[in-house]
Amino acid sequence: MDLSLIVIQALNGVQLGLLLFLVASGLTLVFGILDFVNLAHAALYMVGAFVCASFTFFLGNFIWAVLAALPVVAFVGYLVERFVARPLYTRDHLDHVLATFGLILVIDTLVHMIWGPAGIAVPLPDWLRGQITLPGGIVVPSFRLLIIGAGLAAAGGLFWLVNHTRLGMLIRAGASNRTMVSALGIDIQMLFSLVFALGATLAGLAGMLIAPITEASMGMGNSIIITAFVVIIVGGIGSMKGAFIAALLIGLIDTLGRSFLDDLFKIVMSPAAAETSAPAVSAMLIYIIMALVLALRPQGLFPPKVR
């Protein structure tokens, strides 16, 4: 266990955490403001990856493809809001969950019909394929640094939008009292559509950023949505700050747990026992953390002040 390995794994953890934040922020935004539970949120993450893959081949450049794909995902998000979410705002959460579960099946099948069952690898331009040597002689792939940079930029942009713009003011007002906001003459329906599309865009961006590493594939959404749920449960549903801190926490714990738990276990138990128990424990680690947080604070670490 040397230092550079720890730094590299910590960077990987931060990268996973930022991607989780991009997915979780949309979930928590939509839930906090629209009071709507969207299981199909991660389907938009998958759609982002596939649209970006197609654009990469069509435009020949990954960066242009991401910029072109973002509005497409936003539009898909708008369609979801208009035709599935909007009729359900007055219903209970059970109906939200079931309808969006159906929506996952629909979107998954449409993706299957359009792009086929196999995954699509997304090629990177040459300048992103290299590696960068950090001070201290630690070598990291430059694309991973780009993900971290893009994730931080998106997070910063989101905080700026929510806390320092007129739209953000309306979003925060809508979260605390939506009747009052619409009584003041704000088109609340429009605001809801915007928030939904914004959430979809963030999830789509996360999918686009991960696609060159893992490839765009069916079911990629299903594996991240639960982790995103864990993030917003730990952070406190509806809290943007909570989502950010919890996402980094979960990303780091998951990555470092998978890498170093067996070494830690070897200190206290026999190597053979550590080899067998470490994978099982590290697979459950984030859920154990979640259970601990909930046992102490059922509303999560940073419950929103209103509602």
Next chain:
Amino acid sequence: MRAGLTVLVMVALAVVPPLLYWYANPFYLDLASRLVILGIAAVSLNLILGYGGLVSFGHAAFLGLGAYAVGIPAHHWLYGGMDAIATTNGWVQIALAVGVSGLFAFLTGLVCLRTRGVYFIMITMAFAQMIYYLIVSIEEYGGDDGLVIDTRSELPFINLDDPLQLYFLGYVSLLVAMLLVRMIVHSRFGMVLQGAKGNEERMISLGYNIYAYRLVAYVISGAMAGYAGALLGNFTTFISPEMMDWSRSGELMFMVILGGFATNVGPVLGAVAFIVLEEVLSSWTIYWHLPFGLMLIGVVLFARGGLVGLFTGRGGKK
């Protein structure tokens, strides 16, 4: 009216599948076996979802735990190791299935039931996924690839290798499960459970510890689903983590809602409709999830009360 529907459905399930098995295609009995086994799981889910108002999105985990409680002892019986649980004795396996899923329900219920609403949905989902990843990470039991159950459970008087006997074990179990839930619902315990769904504050003011009531209901429901899992393992003879994926939990919820929740026969009717639809649509196109998903959205948007409501002209008790 509703009692008549219940009798009709259960008589049909007793008569039609064996007839199809003898005179048409034996394959239909397979469908029916899956149907009654998933029916038990749906009935157990209905106890907490329909009557208790607890939207559990992790019920497939109990099914999976029950199935692995058959598979793991059978695996050790054949290949050695873990002598304490290595057995093909059906009683031991079923006791293990019920015990383990009940224990899992108790431990997770302690945490889950402290939360409300959407938290509860997501947490039950997350705990189920935890079991999924746990099984995936254990290579000895096949991990991702799953585990083949080479020998079915051995029970006195019943030979589970005979498809007809397996079917009737599932059928009788389903009947018992329905009667059990009916008894629970009409008991004082069940009244408190439903009261807590209707108005939590009132039940607390009346002095009921609804947390404890809900926990007991959650454990009963989980244990019943674990039993269904033991049957499912014996039926498929191949088990994999995929059977506790959260989309399986979603399908169980869909059965309950489609049939009509908080009704006795609703979950069974939902399971019938689900299995038949799945079979018809998937033989028609490989993209059968598309019409299936659209239908699910349609049911939520337009058809409240489910099939029971449709047949009896009354919505499910809300």
